[in-house]
Amino acid sequence: MMREREVVARVSRPFDRSDPHNNQVAWSNDGRHIALLAGVRFLGEKRANEQLISVDVRTGETRRVPCPNCQWIAAVGNDDILASGVMMYLTARKFSLSSLGKGEEISLPKITILNDYARLFLAGSRHLVLTTGQAKVGQEKLELLSSDGGLRWDVGLFESNSYIPAAGIMSVGEEDSLFAVALQNRPSLCQSDFPIVLISSAGEVTRTDWGVAAPPGFVSNQAQGIEVHDLWWDGSRTLHATIASWTCDGIKQNHHDKKVVHSTSKLWKLERGTWVPEGDFPATVVRPVGKDGRAVLAIPDCYGEVEDPDPQTYCNVGNLQLFEGSHHYDIANGVLMLYAPPPVSLWREEATIAPGSRMATIDKLKGARVPSLCQHPEGKLVRGKLPGIDGMYGFVRLAAVRSPERDRDLVAVADITGDGKDEVAAVLECTQGGVSWPESIVVYDESLAIVGQINLGHVTTSAKAAVEKIEGGEGRFSVRWISYEGASFCVKTWTAQVHVKSGSVQLADLTQLNGALEPC
Numbered sequence: 001m002m003r004e005r006e007v008v009a010r011v012s013r014p015f016d017r018s019d020p021h022n023n024q025v026a027w028s029n030d031g032r033h034i035a036l037l038a039g040v041r042f043l044g045e046k047r048a049n050e051q052l053i054s055v056d057v058r059t060g061e062t063r064r065v066p067c068p069n070c071q072w073i074a075a076v077g078n079d080d081i082l083a084s085g086v087m088m089y090l091t092a093r094k095f096s097l098s099s100l101g102k103g104e105e106i107s108l109p110k111i112t113i114l115n116d117y118a119r120l121f122l123a124g125s126r127h128l129v130l131t132t133g134q135a136k137v138g139q140e141k142l143e144l145l146s147s148d149g150g151l152r153w154d155v156g157l158f159e160s161n162s163y164i165p166a167a168g169i170m171s172v173g174e175e176d177s178l179f180a181v182a183l184q185n186r187p188s189l190c191q192s193d194f195p196i197v198l199i200s201s202a203g204e205v206t207r208t209d210w211g212v213a214a215p216p217g218f219v220s221n222q223a224q225g226i227e228v229h230d231l232w233w234d235g236s237r238t239l240h241a242t243i244a245s246w247t248c249d250g251i252k253q254n255h256h257d258k259k260v261v262h263s264t265s266k267l268w269k270l271e272r273g274t275w276v277p278e279g280d281f282p283a284t285v286v287r288p289v290g291k292d293g294r295a296v297l298a299i300p301d302c303y304g305e306v307e308d309p310d311p312q313t314y315c316n317v318g319n320l321q322l323f324e325g326s327h328h329y330d331i332a333n334g335v336l337m338l339y340a341p342p343p344v345s346l347w348r349e350e351a352t353i354a355p356g357s358r359m360a361t362i363d364k365l366k367g368a369r370v371p372s373l374c375q376h377p378e379g380k381l382v383r384g385k386l387p388g389i390d391g392m393y394g395f396v397r398l399a400a401v402r403s404p405e406r407d408r409d410l411v412a413v414a415d416i417t418g419d420g421k422d423e424v425a426a427v428l429e430c431t432q433g434g435v436s437w438p439e440s441i442v443v444y445d446e447s448l449a450i451v452g453q454i455n456l457g458h459v460t461t462s463a464k465a466a467v468e469k470i471e472g473g474e475g476r477f478s479v480r481w482i483s484y485e486g487a488s489f490c491v492k493t494w495t496a497q498v499h500v501k502s503g504s505v506q507l508a509d510l511t512q513l514n515g516a517l518e519p520c
Contacts (some may be wrong), residue, residue: 001060011430120132145199165231194228232340285506293325298321300318426444428453459510
């Protein structure tokens with residue numbers, strides 16, 4: 001464990017180059033402890049002799065306690081660790097790292113998978129743990145458990161092997177938890193996809209778009225290939241990933257030899273649901289350090305013929321460097337993995353959410369009333385979605401629930417009436433009969449009573465309208481959106497200002513930024 005370039009503590013244990021899930025290191029959600037297992041099975045010892053190791057970040061003090069048969073761990077609560085393993089079946093142990101003892105045995109729900117003994121912990125937040133289990137060869141079942149082991153949501157079945165890079169982020173409430181996973185569809189083939197999906201605290205799944213991260217001619221699981229090495233969130237709830245890609249040489253027969261590197265593993269970030277490049281330097285694992293620094297682990301990609309005499313080492317360990325501004329420092333060679341604490345803004349004790357902040361507002365909006373949209377009746381949202389609508393007839397929901405990584409673009413808070421109290425503007429989306437309708441902006445007062453609404457489809461007389469960003473200002477909300485027809489043709493971008501005049505929500509200063517000037 002290092003603080004900047006200073007070694008604070010060292011812990012020895014065997015690690016597994018072939019399966020990263022056997023090398024889990026969990027940082028407590030309060031940022032004060034590190035936890036890992038001793039890995040006794042790699043030394044030929046019985047699993048019953050396994051131990052949980054805890055390191056105090058402030059002092060470097062190391063402690064060990066028995067953790068019989070434990071194999072996977074996840075951080076929950078402020079300083080708790082859940083530990084489970086292949087021999088523990090329907091139980092796990094919960095440890096408090098601040099007062100490390102023998103732990104508390106808790107029950108786990110039965111999981112209907114191929115091997116009932118193998119529930120892997122992928123990522124944790126204060127309130128939830130994302131787990132996976134093999135349903136059948138090539139298919140994984142993802143579930144969200146509570147911090148006490150109870151089943152919250154059956155997320156679903158996904159085409160993947162059990163190597164699933166994952167990351168979680170949280171805030172004060174359970175509903176603020178958000179997870180990202182990368183699913184390796186066809187690991188042994190050249191033509192393979194590795195889709196990254198977001199999973200909300202309600203088990204809702206949103207797929208991301210590769211954008212320019214995809215190699216030329218890429219067709220999911222049919223042409224070319226992509227690999228995701230790592231996922232991590234920053235304090236602004238922006239998701240980052242290291243992604244490599246290749247094309248396939250049709251002349252060669254062996255799928256391994258077919259791979260022709262298109263882009264070595266580099267850093268990307270998610271913007272409005274699409275992956276965009278963030279750095280042109282080699283990177284397998286990246287973590288923020290301090291205010292402006294980053295620790296970067298670069299492990300060579302192992303595609304096609306490898307000239308290194310030890311391809312297992314070549315493909316599994318690399319060089320660790322620390323970047324601070326224009327300076328960089330070599331930290332270590334032969335590094336297998338890199339870990340860091342939760343983003344500072346989320347774990348400091350003094351970090352609280354003010355009643356008028358965006359996250360607190362979104363929490364309240366998930367239970368707010370909504371007007372009639374898409375010819376569905378008005379009603380009250382439950383977890384951000386209007387209940388009582390048969391799925392075949394459509395839905396009404398808060399757009400920030402579908403795209404939580406964009407919540408800052410889809411909800412705005414400002415005093416636009418001049419009464420000294422904040423109003424809230426929220427983007428609502430709806431469908432009817434299997435067709436998405438234009439999005440609407442609903443304005444609420446400080447008690448979340450509806451002030452009024454604007455159907456953007458009525459403003460530009462388009463079949464579709466989707467908000468790109470809404471933000472608050474002095475006496476107004478500013479909104480930018482796109483309008484289009486059918487399958488994304490006749491695309492136009494617009495801006496306007498939302499005001500409240502005489503108690504009525506009105507749109508002003510409508511401006512077309514691009515697209516055809518004539519009607520489509």
